[in-house]
Amino acid sequence: MWPRTLIGLFIGLFLSVSLVLNLNLLLPFSEGTRLLIGLILAFPIWAGCIVWAYAYPSAWKSFKALMLMFVPSVILNTTLMMLR
Numbered sequence: 001m002w003p004r005t006l007i008g009l010f011i012g013l014f015l016s017v018s019l020v021l022n023l024n025l026l027l028p029f030s031e032g033t034r035l036l037i038g039l040i041l042a043f044p045i046w047a048g049c050i051v052w053a054y055a056y057p058s059a060w061k062s063f064k065a066l067m068l069m070f071v072p073s074v075i076l077n078t079t080l081m082m083l084r
Contacts, residue, residue, distance in 0.1 A: 003059035005050070011066040012049025016042050018073040025080040 020038040027034050049066060056062040 004053045004056070004062050007059055007063050007066065008050035008053030011063065011070060012046050012053065015049050015066060015070045015073065016046040018070060018077055019045055022073060022076050022080065025077070025084070 020042050023041070024034045024038050027037065029037070053062040053066065056065060
C-alpha cells in the first residue's frame, strides 16, 4: 500500500507539473490566464494520478503506467521549450 501511495504522490506530482507545463506552452492565452488554468488543473490531475496508482495490483505496474504517461510528456516539454 505504501509503495503505491509514494509512487502516486511523487510520480503524480511530476506528471501533473509536466502536463500543466505542456498546456501552458500550447495555449494561446495571456500569461495570467495560463497561470490560472494551470493552478486550477494541477491539483485534480495530481489527485487523479494518486487514485490511478491504486488501480493496479502492484506498485511496479502502477509505476510503469504512470511513467508511460510521464516520459512522453517530458519529451513534449523539451520539444516545446526548444522550439520557443
